Amino acid sequence: MSNKMKLAIISLAIAMASGCSVMRGQQSASSYVDDASITTKVKSAFASDERVAATSINVETMKGTVQLSGFAKSQAEKDRAAEIARKTEGVVSVKNDIVVRP
Numbered sequence: 001m002s003n004k005m006k007l008a009i010i011s012l013a014i015a016m017a018s019g020c021s022v023m024r025g026q027q028s029a030s031s032y033v034d035d036a037s038i039t040t041k042v043k044s045a046f047a048s049d050e051r052v053a054a055t056s057i058n059v060e061t062m063k064g065t066v067q068l069s070g071f072a073k074s075q076a077e078k079d080r081a082a083e084i085a086r087k088t089e090g091v092v093s094v095k096n097d098i099v100v101r102p
Contacts, residue, residue, distance in 0.1 A: 064092030
């Protein structure tokens with residue numbers, strides 16, 4: 001699947017989710033949309049980076065904190081994913097729970 005197609009699917013999913021009611025604790029609707037935007041930016045950056053397997057890493061954002069989970073083939077891939085997330089506009093902090101599994 002091409003990167004443009006992945007980005008389109010991710011963007012569509014985020015747009016649909018942002019129309020739903022907020023269900024994550026005390027987070028406001030605007031904060032939820034901001035977090036959804038951050039998640040989309042991180043996932044798009046993963047899809048554009050050849051060193052990160054975008055489909056193997058999950059991204060969730062809550063109040064600007066990005067949580068990464070899933071699997072990486074190497075420590076370098078895990079570190080690269082965290083670096084990409086940290087450099088993404090709007091990210092306050094990154095929690096890297098990616099498991100290295102060669």
